[in-house]
Amino acid sequence: MTTSTSPLTKPDLSASGTGAGTAAQQFVRAEARTAHNYHPLPVVVAHAEGAWMTDVDGRRYLDLLAGYSALNFGHGHPTLLAAAHDQLDKLTLTSRAFVHDQFADFTAALGDLCGKDLVLPMNTGAEAVETAIKVARKWGYDVKGVPADQANIIVMSGNFHGRTTTIVGFSDDPDARDGFGPFAPGFRQVAYGDLAALEAAVDDHTVAVLVEPIQGEGGVVIPPSGYLSGVREICTRTHVLMLADEIQAGLGRTGRTFACDHEDVVPDMYILGKALGGGIVPVSAVVADRDVLGVLRPGQHGSTFGGNPLACAVGSAVVSMLTTGEFQTRATELGATLRERLDRLVGRGVVGVRTRGLWAGIDIDPAVGSGRQVCEALLARGVLAKDTHGSTIRLAPPLVISAADLAWGVEQLEAVVTH
Ligand SMILES: *Cc1c(COP(=O)(O)O)cnc(C)c1O
Secondary structure: OOOOOOOOOOOOOOOOOOOOOOHHHHHHHHHHOOOOOOOOOOOOEEEEEEOEEEEOOOOEEEEOOHHHHOOOOOEOOHHHHHHHHHHHOOOOOOOOOOOOOOHHHHHHHHHHHHOOOEEEEEOOHHHHHHHHHHHHHHHHHHHHOOOOOOOEEEEEOOOOOOOOHHHHHOOOOHHHHOOOOOOOOOEEEEOOOOHHHHHHHOOOOEEEEEEOOOEOOOOOEOOOOOHHHHHHHHHHHHOOEEEEEOOOOOOOOOOOOOHHHHHOOOOOEEEEOHHHHOOOOOOEEEEEOHHHHOOOOOOOOOOOOOOOHHHHHHHHHHHHHHHOOHHHHHHHHHHHHHHHHHHOOEOOOEEEEEEOOOOEEEEEOOOOOOHHHHHHHHHHOOEEOEEOOOOEEEEOOOOOOOHHHHHHHHHHHHHHHOO
8 A cells, every 4th residue: 555645744664564553543644634424433444345444454344335336246256346347457548538448338328228329428426416406407498488587496305415516405404505605596495205395496597307216315214105106297297307316226226227217217317326336436327318418519518537437437338237137136135134134123223214225224212322322333343333313223224234144243233232
């Protein structure tokens, strides 16, 4: 491991080289020179394979977060690593000023996976959401005939769509939002899961409804059955685009390729990210038919790194792995086991459990401790998980985890909450 020493820091003489030191020493050093926009658990990972991570002291941890679903295929999946290694030696970046030989295959494969005509690749999730917002507004003016600058987009309570100033402006999480205004206008928030509220909020200037089919960051909040098909029906009837943010819920996590599939709903636009990059590179995209994405003209949107050859090579491998259905099946089968085991904890340190596929939101009894305290106790037992809001823990194990490892991980949780 090599890192250059910043001219502002004196070299750490207690360490035998840069990046050296015990996990505890490295944790302190890492925290000392970064903005405190995260509150990481005190672990310093050096290596990982499949569902297991190893820290700098050689301690092993079972990863039950999987990079917030960015690592659906686990750490270092051989197929994905091979695609990346292979591409690294050939071509990594052209910019979109030129076409490269990985682009056509990736966009065709992803478009086919979604059953849509066109793909617009970006890098991070937040950029894909911003792209969706721009496209929806443009569609509203060019196709729906909304008067200039009058478009509104309906968003949900409890949403999480990323961290840009526009996006946090329509969040209702004070931590995400407070202190970062002024915010972009043009968004209306309604209660997640409430179709009547949505219907009442739509007017002639509404261009889109932006919805997470399951709210991941919100704590794996699953809307009432029939909600997504209801959103689809309202959008179709009122000539409004349904934008599904499947960045965390999509690409196998819930047991289907897309979380919308559980209600046989096809949105007008899929917003994808996280697992699309295979845990190797940031890859995001919006995917829609020509009558929607076709509104963009040269110069109206772009990204230097979006759709680069390395991203496309890895993204193509991800899509091809999803076309076999193997990972969706694993998520369903392991998810059933996870559900069964978590249900046994309800009333024993856990007050509520929500699952869909291999994805769980677990509400910890406040008498046991905060979500953070439970995650710290799990860490001590060799399990990595993350709290979301206060007393909720989200589990999103890599879909490659073995049934035995998953069972062991839940046993550790049981030991912590029933202690
Ligand atoms: C993570 C996430 C985003 C933002 O993705 P970044 O890559 O962190 O910008 C947006 N929407 C949802 C639903 C997410 O889970």
